[in-house]
Amino acid sequence: MPPLNDEAIVLRTTDFSETSMVVTFFTRENGKVTCLAKGARRLKNPFDTSLDAMNICRILYYPKIGDVLQLVTEAKLTERFRVDSTTAIYAGFHVVQLLNHFTENFNPQSALFDLTKNVLKDILLLDSICRTSSLDNPPEKLSRCLFHYELRLMSLSGLAPSFHECVGCSEKVEIRRGARRVAFGMRDGGVLCPRCRPGRMNVVSLSPEALGAFQLLASADERYWRRLQLSQKTLGEIRGLWNQYLAYQMERPVPILHWLKR
Numbered sequence: 001m002p003p004l005n006d007e008a009i010v011l012r013t014t015d016f017s018e019t020s021m022v023v024t025f026f027t028r029e030n031g032k033v034t035c036l037a038k039g040a041r042r043l044k045n046p047f048d049t050s051l052d053a054m055n056i057c058r059i060l061y062y063p064k065i066g067d068v069l070q071l072v073t074e075a076k077l078t079e080r081f082r083v084d085s086t087t088a089i090y091a092g093f094h095v096v097q098l099l100n101h102f103t104e105n106f107n108p109q110s111a112l113f114d115l116t117k118n119v120l121k122d123i124l125l126l127d128s129i130c131r132t133s134s135l136d137n138p139p140e141k142l143s144r145c146l147f148h149y150e151l152r153l154m155s156l157s158g159l160a161p162s163f164h165e166c167v168g169c170s171e172k173v174e175i176r177r178g179a180r181r182v183a184f185g186m187r188d189g190g191v192l193c194p195r196c197r198p199g200r201m202n203v204v205s206l207s208p209e210a211l212g213a214f215q216l217l218a219s220a221d222e223r224y225w226r227r228l229q230l231s232q233k234t235l236g237e238i239r240g241l242w243n244q245y246l247a248y249q250m251e252r253p254v255p256i257l258h259w260l261k262r
C-alpha cells in the first residue's frame with residue numbers, strides 16, 4: 001500500500017525501545033492510527049519535536065490495515081501546543097485523553113477532527129488568562145470551551161444524552177420561569193418527564209439553570225455557547241453531573257476528570 005499523507009493530532013506517545021516511540025495520532029482522513037516512529041528518541045531524528053501530545057502535524061505513514069502498528073516516516077509540525085499554565089496543559093491532556101477513549105482505529109471522523117483542532121486552538125488562546133487562575137478554579141471561558149467540546153464529542157460519537165426531550169416518551173421538556181428541578185436519568189441517558197420518572201434507577205436532578213446551560217453548550221452553533229456567561233454555581237452543578245455521566249459512559253473511573261470541578 002502506498003504511504004498516506006494526513007493531517008494529525010498527537011494523542012499520546014510511549015517509549016518503545018531505546019530509539020523508537022509508539023505514537024497514537026488522530027488523523028483527519030483516517031481516524032485514529034497507532035504508529036511506530038523509528039529513531040524518534042534519537043537526538044537527531046526525522047520528526048524533530050513534532051511528536052508531542054496535542055501538537056498538530058502533517059504525517060506520512062504506511063498503513064497496514066489489520067496490523068496494530070503502522071509505520072510513520074515523517075511528521076511536519078503545523079501547530080505547536082505551547083502553553084505556560086498548568087491549567088492549559090491539563091485542559092489539553094483532558095481533550096486528547098477523551099478523544100483517545102471514544103475513538104477507534106481507522107474510523108474517519110473529520111468533524112470530530114475539526115472540533116478537536118478548534119478546542120486546542122481555544123486553549124492556546126486562553127493560556128494567558130489561565131496563568132492567573134488556579135488549577136481547581138479555571139477561567140469560566142475555558143470551562144465553557146471544554147464543556148462544549150465534551151458534549152459535541154459525545155454527540156458525534158452517538159452517546160449524547162437528551163437535554164430537550166424526555167427519554168421515556170419523547171415529550172419536549174420546557175424550562176419555564178420558576179420551574180422545578182428536572183430529573184436526569186444517568187442510565188437512560190437524558191431528561192425524564194414527571195410521568196416517566198417513577199421506577200427509574202440512577203436518577204439525579206438538575207436545576208432549570210443547569211439544564212438550560214447544557215442545552216446551549218451542546219449546540220453546534222457557536223452563537224449559542226460562545227456568548228454565554230455561566231455562574232460558578234451553575235458550572236459546578238453541570239460539571240458534577242457531567243463527570244458522572246462521562247464516567248458512566250467510559251465504564252470506569254476517569255482520573256483525568258478529577259481536576260475539573262467546574
Ligand SMILES: [Zn+2]
Pocket residue numbers: 166167168169170171192193194195196197
Ligand atoms: Zn416522559
